[in-house]
Amino acid sequence: MNIQVNRSLISAGAGAKTTRGTNLGKRFKQVLHGTKQGTAKQGTVSNSDRLLGRLNSLELGRLQVDRVMKEALSGRRFNPGELLALQAGIYRLNTELELAAKVVESSNAAVKRTLSTEV
Secondary structure (H helix, E strand, O other): OOOOOOOOHHHHHHHHOOOOOOOOOOHHHHHHHHHOOOOOOOOOOHHHHHHHHHHHHHHHHHHHHHHHHHHHOOOOOOOOHHHHHHHHHHHHHHHHHHHHHHHHHHHHHHHHHHOOOOO
16 A cells, blocks of 8 residues: 655644634635635645545456456466465555545544534
8 A cells, every 4th residue: 555645734734823823714724735715726636536546446456356366267377476466466455445444434433423412
């Protein structure tokens, strides 16, 4: 699994003021990303696009495993290098799937907590 940290987001978040200051009245997301109110940074990817990309990645991995399984069931012989690559690919896919399941679980728990909060 490939995890990349966007250092500009970390530095923008670290510089945001949490007390009364120049960032008062701005939305948290605007302060975090360093955008002005009502404008969006060009070239940014929304969270929904990232989620959709991850789901597409999982689906492509599943399709690749299905294809290899069909080849194996049809009698194709794999050399040790191909088997090792297959094992590594399935391990990566499994790790991504476990991570996605944890994200869904925590999101579900957060929604439940929010809905059960009395106002």
